[in-house]
Amino acid sequence: MKKPRLPNLGQVRLVAFATTFFILLVYYLAPLKEVVLVPHDRLEPELFADNLAGGKSEAKWLNYENTEWECTKRQFEGVSAFCGAAFNLRIKNKLTTFDFSAYDFMYLYLSGGGTIEKVKVHVRNHNPAYSTLETVESQKPNTIAFRYKELENNRVKISFNEFTVGDWWLEQYDIPRNLIAPEFDNITSFSIEATGTILFEQPQRLRFDKLVLVGRWVSTYTLYFSIFSVWVIILGVDSGKQIYHFYRRSVTASKRVEYLTDYAHTLQKESDKYRELSAVDPLTGIFNRAGFANRVEGVLSGRTDGSSIGLIVFDIDHFKKINDSFGHDVGDKILKDLAGAVSKILRDSDTLARWGGEEFVVLSVMRSGKNLIQIGEKIRQIVQAQKLVLDSDISITISVGLTLFSANESFEKAFKRADKALYQAKSDGRNRSVVA
Incomplete structure (x- = not known):
């Protein structure tokens, strides 16, 4: 036995329209x-x-x-x-x-x-x-x-x-x-x-x-509100039916979109991970040259409050002799310990990076340029105080070159000036700071 077929919503709307017309006719003629x-x-x-x-x-x-x-x-x-x-x-x-x-x-x-x-x-x-x-x-x-x-x-x-x-x-x-x-x-x-x-x-x-x-027997407000409510229900059911059919058709597409979204998030996380790794020196855990360059660009482009920006370049004195005498494992440990010791004394606004080999750079944002030599000397003294214990104590020293950025000056010009000051410190006997 076949089930009785329900009227479609088009027929329901037609009946509702006729009923509405009849009710309004009776309302105004009664x-x-x-x-x-x-x-x-x-x-x-x-x-x-x-x-x-x-x-x-x-x-x-x-x-x-x-x-x-x-x-x-x-x-x-x-x-x-x-x-x-x-x-x-x-x-x-x-x-x-x-x-x-x-x-x-x-x-x-x-x-x-x-x-x-x-x-x-x-x-x-x-x-x-x-x-x-x-x-x-x-x-x-x-x-x-x-x-x-x-x-x-x-x-x-x-x-x-x-x-x-x-x-x-x-x-x-x-x-x-x-x-x-x-x-x-x-x-x-x-x-x-x-x-x-x-x-x-x-x-x-x-x-x-x-x-x-x-x-009138029924207020105009009540009449029109009732008619409006009935039509809202009819149109709501119609809309619900359309939404349900649309939902059924879009389930597969939604799952596909969800899969692609998750895959995109995975790729984004991996991309972020590799981007982070590409900016970090794997040995010391601080910025490498690429990461430092991004930081410098952000600091120089956002310089609006009149603060001073200093650049410090330093490297380890006689580091080749240490590698030759104690081996590269000891040399690597010295680099890691030096990076850790210097990181602890720097402020959040300072940026430390390994420039290459035994050479390091620091970008420092200060209220006054007079503080630059103090920061450089503090780094030099904390490194000199560090010792690596093997068969004997190994004391290391660094030579430091310092300079302040001029207004609208590029990083390359400031770096050349600081690097020149570093070589001047080495020429003057090492284990000292020179300001350019």
């Missing part, structure tokens, strides 16, 4: 959800006016059950004129809250008005970060003002993105920047206030019928 808030059900009405703050305006109920009131607005020096009605959200006489943020806009049903110029709506939001349920003034006043004539058939549409928060309240309660935007997730009350520049001495009737919250 009826919107509505919640109706009416007085005395969840809304407890109360009146307010500037007479409570020493003004002359007044608001009083004409019909409390029908939430109909009259507003008499009068100017009084030092007090802004206002009057209106507030509606607190309560369930069983207990102050509660309602989430308006799940809706896109609201319809406010209001009638009466007469000469009222503008209407201001405050929607209060409670947030424990800055307010308490008991203190209405501490709750954020999300505010919108509109002309009364904007009412059509006693109804006006207000989008929640039209609301702002008054600067006076932000400053009074010292609200941090991350909380200054309008909020609607914890609404405790809203109020309707007659406002504007036109004052009226005769009472004006206002009647509030209901507030209708309108929005």
Whole structure:
């Protein structure tokens, strides 16, 4: 029996595209959800006016059950004129809250008005970060003002993105920047206030019928995030499948690359080893002429701090007689011991090398050229103090030639000068230092 064949990812993407189109079509054509808030059900009405703050305006109920009131607005020096009605959200006489943020806009049903110029709506939001349920003034006043004539058939549409928060309240309660935007997730009350520049001495009737919250069943963010997530999964599976096939095809190539890489590393290590050996004298373990030349090039090219660079050339006095008298084994041991003794007294900035036979060179970087003769004499004295014990003690001495590099001077010129000083030391009787 054959196993059922799974649909390929191209078919899955086609179905997903059709489903996405259908969902978006339903989303934008489906009826919107509505919640109706009416007085005395969840809304407890109360009146307010500037007479409570020493003004002359007044608001009083004409019909409390029908939430109909009259507003008499009068100017009084030092007090802004206002009057209106507030509606607190309560369930069983207990102050509660309602989430308006799940809706896109609201319809406010209001009638009466007469000469009222503008209407201001405050929607209060409670947030424990800055307010308490008991203190209405501490709750954020999300505010919108509109002309009364904007009412059509006693109804006006207000989008929640039209609301702002008054600067006076932000400053009074010292609200941090991350909380200054309008909020609607914890609404405790809203109020309707007659406002504007036109004052009226005769009472004006206002009647509030209901507030209708309108929005989509699913928020636009949630819808698009869900669609995006599904497509990410589909494309992720598709990409994973492509990566897996690519991986299978590249396993052999990867192993080959790994082998070649390891082989290249091996060759590099061997190359480094031979390069190091080519720069080191096999007998004494110090630099040979090639290694010393590389060091000199680096020091001379990097000379930028005004330091002095000295060159010391020395060789062993009467070394041929030592070889003839005691043999080349003894001569080799003397060369090794001399290199070890001199290396111990040199600084890290000094470079010692065997130039050839019994001749050695030292490159010395110093703060002052006055130290060069001291370094040369220190080398000469430490060599003279060394003894090789055979049947008798063998004391060896060296002759030393020293010179300082001039600015931008080549190594060859400095070496000739130091080598000439070395031969001068030998001519003067050996076992001495001569500066050129």
